[in-house]
Amino acid sequence: MVKKASPPSKIAATLPGAFLIGGLICLLGQTLIDGYAALGVEQKFCPVAASCTLVALAALLTGLNVFDNIAKYAGAGTLVPITGFANAVAAPALEFKTEGMVLGVGAKMFLIAGPVIVYGVAAGVLYGLIIWLFGLY
Amino acid sequence: MAKKQGKQTYLMQQCLTVRAWAAVGSKKEGQGPLASGFDLIEPDSTFGQDSWEKAESRMVSLTVAKALSNAALTYEDIDCIFAGDLLNQCVGTTFGLRDSGIPLFGLYGACSTMAEGMLLASLLVDSQTVRRAMAVTSSHFCTAERQYRFPLEYGSVRPPSAQWTATASGAVVLEEGNQPPYLRAAAVGTVEDLGVTDQNNMGAAMAPAAAATLRRFFADTNTSPEQFDLIATGDLGAIGSQLLVELLQRDGIDIKSRHTDCGLLIYDRQKQDVHSGGSGCGCSASVLGSYLLPSLRDGKIRNLLFMPTGALLSPTTVQQKESIPGIAHLVWLSHEKEGIL
Numbered sequence: 001m002v003k004k005a006s007p008p009s010k011i012a013a014t015l016p017g018a019f020l021i022g023g024l025i026c027l028l029g030q031t032l033i034d035g036y037a038a039l040g041v042e043q044k045f046c047p048v049a050a051s052c053t054l055v056a057l058a059a060l061l062t063g064l065n066v067f068d069n070i071a072k073y074a075g076a077g078t079l080v081p082i083t084g085f086a087n088a089v090a091a092p093a094l095e096f097k098t099e100g101m102v103l104g105v106g107a108k109m110f111l112i113a114g115p116v117i118v119y120g121v122a123a124g125v126l127y128g129l130i131i132w133l134f135g136l137y
Numbered sequence: 138m139a140k141k142q143g144k145q146t147y148l149m150q151q152c153l154t155v156r157a158w159a160a161v162g163s164k165k166e167g168q169g170p171l172a173s174g175f176d177l178i179e180p181d182s183t184f185g186q187d188s189w190e191k192a193e194s195r196m197v198s199l200t201v202a203k204a205l206s207n208a209a210l211t212y213e214d215i216d217c218i219f220a221g222d223l224l225n226q227c228v229g230t231t232f233g234l235r236d237s238g239i240p241l242f243g244l245y246g247a248c249s250t251m252a253e254g255m256l257l258a259s260l261l262v263d264s265q266t267v268r269r270a271m272a273v274t275s276s277h278f279c280t281a282e283r284q285y286r287f288p289l290e291y292g293s294v295r296p297p298s299a300q301w302t303a304t305a306s307g308a309v310v311l312e313e314g315n316q317p318p319y320l321r322a323a324a325v326g327t328v329e330d331l332g333v334t335d336q337n338n339m340g341a342a343m344a345p346a347a348a349a350t351l352r353r354f355f356a357d358t359n360t361s362p363e364q365f366d367l368i369a370t371g372d373l374g375a376i377g378s379q380l381l382v383e384l385l386q387r388d389g390i391d392i393k394s395r396h397t398d399c400g401l402l403i404y405d406r407q408k409q410d411v412h413s414g415g416s417g418c419g420c421s422a423s424v425l426g427s428y429l430l431p432s433l434r435d436g437k438i439r440n441l442l443f444m445p446t447g448a449l450l451s452p453t454t455v456q457q458k459e460s461i462p463g464i465a466h467l468v469w470l471s472h473e474k475e476g477i478l
Contacts, residue, residue: 006297062292087292111288112288
């Protein structure tokens with residue numbers, strides 16, 4: 001009865017926005033990589049520089065109160081790339097400023113991103129271990 | 138002394154009147170269809186404070202002050218106040234009333250608190266234990282979001298069933314008197330839980346509680362929905378409202394033609410991006426003060442069942458995958474002193 005009464009998210013309406021904005025972010029990323037290369041940055045550092053720029057940009061937009069408005073239309077389009085991660089760190093840092101720099105910003109900053117970091121690092125260690133084990137033989 | 142009738146209903150024996158009331162809202166409420174009924178719309182949702190919690194407290198003290206000035210009374214004239222909000226330890230209320238000097242009963246009934254406060258205040262006034270009592274509740278979008286969901290700037294997407302916590306507050310002053318609106322009866326709610334676990338669909342979680350209280354009230358008083366012009370639930374939103382109507386239909390009670398929901402009245406759902414409607418303690422309280430009570434005074438509504446609904450969850454119980462129990466308290470407000478019963 002509840003399921004019948006509750007409309008699901010309208011996939012047809014939200015999908016193009018996510019696809020378009022997600023795609024635009026990726027396009028921006030690629031442009032940045034090529035741009036840095038054109039500026040004479042060493043090839044292997046270009047993707048790193050591009051990622052850093054995207055993260056900084058997302059954090060800046062979060063601070064300017066713009067990011068959540070883009071996300072409303074983009075849905076997973078802004079969530080999936082690293083921009084979503086930057087937003088997830090910057091948003092609580094801003095929000096919990098009122099509880100002080102240590103217990104507010106410091107403790108709550110990784111409220112949303114924390115689990116990703118924990119399991120990301122744990123998975124990294126696990127894969128590292130497997131590769132190392134295979135390397136032994 | 139109020140007379141207990143049936144299992145959960147209390148009929149007032151004195152002639153209780155809502156002497157004055159006030160509704161305060163913020164920017165989004167000011168863009169809604171009820172804007173003109175509000176006593177005060179503060180477009181700055183910080184209310185000039187440096188934290189959201191302080192903003193909510195400021196809103197509470199403004200609302201109480203406004204209700205008192207509407208009643209031409211001062212803080213000393215109030216014997217006690219029943220008040221609550223959604224924040225942990227009800228700090229919105231306690232900090233807001235810190236300087237008022239009014240004896241305080243702090244309440245937590247989630248979004249049903251306004252009716253709970255009015256119910257308790259009316260019992261105390263009706264028993265002539267106190268002369269004049271107030272009830273006030275508040276909610277603030279920003280404090281509720283950061284306590285229950287995500288930080289404000291986080292780009293999360295709200296599903297269509299989600300509701301928008303109103304940044305609003307409402308207060309009433311109750312006493313014995315001879316001018317409408319009158320408070321005729323009240324019914325205490327029971328905790329109901331049919332196992333909804335989605336905190337983005339609280340209307341569905343609360344609908345069974347609303348149905349239970351309403352069913353009980355009609356049985357206790359031997360009345361039927363046709364005898365009331367309007368049944369206004371608190372904040373079931375679009376989905377919860379539909380479920381309430383369906384649940385009662387199963388029991389042969391048809392409220393469809395006279396049911397409305399404060400969460401649907403406060404915002405324009407098409408234009409204001411609020412998904413399933415408004416919610417929060419302040420939603421029903423401010424709709425009461427900005428629209429329902431003025432209509433009752435003027436006789437545009439003659440008999441109203443006002444029934445805010447509360448979802449009794451905490452962020453901890455949600456994380457522990459508990460279902461969401463609901464509660465609904467009912468207050469019968471009327472333009473007439475007698476009749477129906």
